[in-house]
Amino acid sequence: MSDPTRKLTNIDDPAEFRDRISSITDDGKRNWVYPRQPKGKFYNARTWFSYLLLAIMFAGPFLTINGRPLLLLNILERKFIIFGMAFWPQDSFIFVLATLTFIVGILLFTVIFGRLFCGWVCPQTVFMEMVFRKIEYLIDGNANQQRKLKVQDWNAEKIIKRIVKHGVFWGLSFVIANTFLAYIIGKDELLKIITEPVSQHLTGFGIMVVFTSVFYFIYASFREQVCTLVCPYGRFQSVLLDDQSIVVAYDFVRGEKRGNPKKRSAEELGDCIDCNQCVEVCPTGIDIRNGTQLECVNCTACIDACDTIMEKVKKPKGLIRYDSFNGISRGEKRSLTYRNVGYSAVLVLLVVFFFGLLFTRSDLETTVLRSYGTLYQELDNNHYTNLYTVKVLNKTFDKIPIQFKLLEPAGKLNMVGHDLQVDSQEKAQGAFFIDLSGDELTGTETKLKIAVYSGDRLVETVKTSFMGPRL
Ligand code: SF4
Ligand code: SF4
Structure with missing residues (x-):
């Protein structure tokens, strides 16, 4: 079995990290990531923000406007209700425009603010880090306790913890699956599937089981690999980000040379004490000091971890922070590029056109x-x-x-x-x-x-x- 505690930074070969994915061992097996639970202002802010998003998501199918659902996306019967307004396949051009607006909006945001969406809004991150991971900390303990539990023999403690954790994960996946299903078929139909005999709703029940299994698999097992291996959005980063994009970044000017001040003289060292705390908290198992990487979902955990260390060693916070490459390397302040202005103009036009179509749509x-x-x-x-x-x-x-x-x-x-x-x-x-x-x-x-x-x-x-x- 691989050593999950191994350090991910090879200072002798700084580009070595590009040759592998942190969640896969050199012999091709899964390298389970045990991130330490972050503590700090960003983690607190994300926690509250995710609670707000979760409340909106779970309440969505039950909110009504004049007795109609706020949002219903019944693909099967081609019935769509948005903000209480019914849409038909004849209105598909509005959907196309809405999708275009959404994609351009995300691209624009990525150019300017990096993967802000991934860290704060993406349902995968919100559910994984703010729901399932927190439950795991509660049941299995902190990262070190989780590692120990993984390798220890199957005794009563391990069996009980595994049953409780996977039972809760399955139950939560069922709730999430039902919520998604409610967005598709409506809450009344969903209630029928739950309360009436299974034989009357075999298809609905089958879909419910498939949805639940998929969510359970993602959050209990697949986890960060959704972001690092599957999500196409991450792949766009290399073409969307430029030197002025704001991302979670390590200030290498201030931080290097990294090293333990107890072992090397203070004059030859930068502010990074090489404590590895930023790596320990990373849910995708990477070292942000290697620079912007595809696996980084901009979750800010490493900012909180490093700020805590900087406080302890009495150095200014922000060694890892939201900044651009130019901001760090040249001390430049953010400025609007032609690309940003162009994207913004297109986005504004699309949004105006979209709302124009929405509100002038004939009954x-x-x-x-x-x-x-x-x-x-x-x-x-x-x-x-x-x-x-x-x-x-x-x-x-x-x-x-x-x-x-x-x-x-x-x-x-x-x-x-x-x-x-x-x-x-x-x-x-x-x-x-x-x-x-x-x-x-x-x-x-x-x-x-x-x-x-x-x-x-x-x-x-x-x-x-x-x-x-x-x-
Ligand atoms: S947490 Fe900060 S000080 Fe510690 S290794 Fe990371 S960047 Fe360096
Ligand atoms: S490098 Fe930092 S911001 Fe990026 S995923 Fe890891 S902890 Fe989150």
């Missing part, structure tokens, strides 16, 4: 088509008629009465039967004739503009064409 989706297989009809007074089929999708939660009016050119619109009423979240179909004078025709195809009204309110306008004789 109805109307399609007007000339009835299949019909030609125009010629009436005796130089008038012509076309028959149209109309389909209306009601995206709201209210029943909507619909009337149609011909806006352009002048003419008559006569419904076949009565006006349409479209139930909440339903589609309705009807038909109408358009009657135009021959004087209004512009050729075999005349452009039409039709208004869709609900009472006095103009809901939307639709364009179609009118077929007439060759003039």
